[in-house]
Amino acid sequence: MVNQLATPYKPRIRSAFDACWSFLENKDRGGEELYALLDDGTDDGGIFIYMQLDENEANIPSWDNISYAIGSTAKEAYSFENKAALSSPLENIDGSLLEIFIENLKEINFNFYDHVQDIKDFLARGKSPSKKEALNELKRIGLLQ
Known part of the structure; x- marks a missing residue:
């Protein structure tokens, strides 16, 4: 998905995905740390800000899927830490998100969907x-x- 985006934020997206993989493989990242990849509390960092800065509407499905992947991993990390209190965007993550993710693949690149x-x-x-x-x-x- 990242390769489909024309954005200067590719290195930051890849870094965020690497952090998510690190949690999935090693359980060495916390939910707060992973959530900060989406929203670092500033006006100039985090996937949510990068999404807003991108004016190309064709990129919306990619940004959505990127945020879904990171958000789902952050929620899993919170769960692994037995933390019930989640940042509000993570509270809405459930099993239905996978179907939305898959539908977005059609718009990003039909080959992905195939x-x-x-x-x-x-x-x-x-x-x-x-x-x-x-x-x-x-x-x-x-x-x-």
């Missing part, structure tokens, strides 16, 4: 993949070069 079942099959193999395993699978099915 491979949704491949991704679901990969994830259904039982264990949570590492970042390296996930990237290798995306390369294998032709979504990464």
